Amino acid sequence: MTSSPKGPVIIITGTPGTGKTTHAQLLADESPVPLKHINVGDLVKEKNLYETYDEEWQSYTVDEDKLLDELEPIASAGGVILDWHTCELFPERWADLVVVLRCNHTKLWERLEKRGYPLKKIQENNEAEIMEVVLDEARSSYASEIVVELQSEGTEDLESNVQRIVDWINAWKADREA
Numbered sequence: 001m002t003s004s005p006k007g008p009v010i011i012i013t014g015t016p017g018t019g020k021t022t023h024a025q026l027l028a029d030e031s032p033v034p035l036k037h038i039n040v041g042d043l044v045k046e047k048n049l050y051e052t053y054d055e056e057w058q059s060y061t062v063d064e065d066k067l068l069d070e071l072e073p074i075a076s077a078g079g080v081i082l083d084w085h086t087c088e089l090f091p092e093r094w095a096d097l098v099v100v101l102r103c104n105h106t107k108l109w110e111r112l113e114k115r116g117y118p119l120k121k122i123q124e125n126n127e128a129e130i131m132e133v134v135l136d137e138a139r140s141s142y143a144s145e146i147v148v149e150l151q152s153e154g155t156e157d158l159e160s161n162v163q164r165i166v167d168w169i170n171a172w173k174a175d176r177e178a
């Protein structure tokens with residue numbers, strides 16, 4: 001017998017700088033059910049789940065098998081926010097909700113510049129945001145009913161987005177208690 005998960009699996013994805021970690025932290029604080037925030041990029045570094053590190057691009061080539069093995073028990077247990085700039089790697093069965101954060105490219109450029117990214121990495125990410133790469137990826141990887149696109153430009157967006165996800169969690173919870 002499989003036990004029912006204690007909470008949903010919520011994927012928060014989007015181009016770097018769109019606000020995933022900021023949203024995930026606030027959501028973990030405000031959620032009506034306990035949610036563990038996993039910053040997948042940090043996990044990859046901490047647990048050496050990568051093959052190489054590219055100095056020039058300042059980025060890791062992830063060992064996808066190792067990462068999936070690490071995340072499988074966590075996702076199966078439920079009650080987790082997966083915060084990462086890509087989502088197509090995660091099996092469809094893991095996801096209850098996929099939030100894709102979006103940001104105006106001028107604002108995104110400023111955020112990435114502040115982060116000290118090399119120019120070509122800023123350009124690449126900015127272009128990806130304009131081309132809706134992560135949104136397309138989410139839409140082609142998961143059922144359309146569970147993919148939500150949200151703007152993340154200011155604190156008002158942040159607060160209303162998190163409230164919207166909290167409302168969704170309350171509905172998820174009520175559904176299971178019915």
Ligand code: DAT
Binds near residue numbers: 151
């Ligand atoms: P990500 O995890 O997607 O790389 P982040 O959460 O680290 O992005 O945010 C990058 C920066 O932008 C950080 O200084 C917080 C700011 N930011 C992001 N979304 C925001 C929002 N909706 N309102 C105000 N600031 C935001």
